[in-house]
Amino acid sequence: MKRLLPPMGTLVVFESAARLQSFSRAADECALSQASISRQIRQLEDNLSVQLFDRHRYDVTLTDAGNHLYETVQRSLAELSSVADELRGLSKRNTRFTIYSDLSIATHILTPVMDLLQERFPEIAFNMHSTYEPIEQTQISFDLGLQPGARAKNEFEVRTIADDLVFPVCSPDYYKNNKRNPNAEELSQLPLLHVDYDNRGSHDWADFLKQFGAVLPQQHEGPVFSSYQVCLSAAEQGNGVALGWARSVNHKIKEGALVRLSKLSSEVTDGVVIYRKKHQEVHPITEEVIQIIEGSLQPCE
Numbered sequence: 607m608k609r610l611l612p613p614m615g616t617l618v619v620f621e622s623a624a625r626l627q628s629f630s631r632a633a634d635e636c637a638l639s640q641a642s643i644s645r646q647i648r649q650l651e652d653n654l655s656v657q658l659f660d661r662h663r664y665d666v667t668l669t670d671a672g673n674h675l676y677e678t679v680q681r682s683l684a685e686l687s688s689v690a691d692e693l694r695g696l697s698k699r700n701t702r703f704t705i706y707s708d709l710s711i712a713t714h715i716l717t718p719v720m721d722l723l724q725e726r727f728p729e730i731a732f733n734m735h736s737t738y739e740p741i742e743q744t745q746i747s748f749d750l751g752l753q754p755g756a757r758a759k760n761e762f763e764v765r766t767i768a769d770d771l772v773f774p775v776c777s778p779d780y781y782k783n784n785k786r787n788p789n790a791e792e793l794s795q796l797p798l799l800h801v802d803y804d805n806r807g808s809h810d811w812a813d814f815l816k817q818f819g820a821v822l823p824q825q826h827e828g829p830v831f832s833s834y835q836v837c838l839s840a841a842e843q844g845n846g847v848a849l850g851w852a853r854s855v856n857h858k859i860k861e862g863a864l865v866r867l868s869k870l871s872s873e874v875t876d877g878v879v880i881y882r883k884k885h886q887e888v889h890p891i892t893e894e895v896i897q898i899i900e901g902s903l904q905p906c907e
Contacts, residue, residue: 624676647837692747704733706748711738749889751881770877774867775850781865786906790818797846800830
């Protein structure tokens, strides 16, 4: 294997130069001189007997061979980084607990119980990574993950702890100026606000309307948001109708920031799902943390 592998140090330099498309920026990132970067790239090209970069005056671009190598090197280095991070954390295993959560769940379910968790486990440092990036795509090591939808069961231990409810919401002013309790067909003609859920199986307007026998018109146009929270903000400002998840919008409805426009609703049976990596050592407090989170959840209405 040692004879077949290229010089390992050159691969880190190659990954940086390929990602940044610049030898000079790679030199800054790797704390090396630009001449050293060029020399190591040339060493790698000589070892593989292929040209990896097309050199230009101000930048570089990958050749087909370079692209092929980059995909493998980037994936391999990411996996090595993840394992190294996990190993570094072993010594702190029992003093740190990391939760990786969907942003909405973190905001509306986890944040209210953080004081309770810290009070119950004063010796534990809780780290929360909240994002819309799917758990199955992250390289971050975590003890407990939470997101809507039960997926990637071959890789994770998956357990549903709560359902959710999806229904149309809008601003109070929009509600006053439009028909109350529209049916699905009438809803399909309104200015709808969309969220790009990146094919993660989350409910969108097409799925919602289909359950009630209506179809989203092909010519229908409406703003598409990458963030569910931003979509809700647009609805609060009267820009249209959004699909709200009960556990994240009920407090806004109580405060009067949003109004439920229609009685139509769709139940999401796996609204809050727990994820744990298979074959990973279970943190001693994991089950107690799950019980505290689950105990804080009220029936969805």
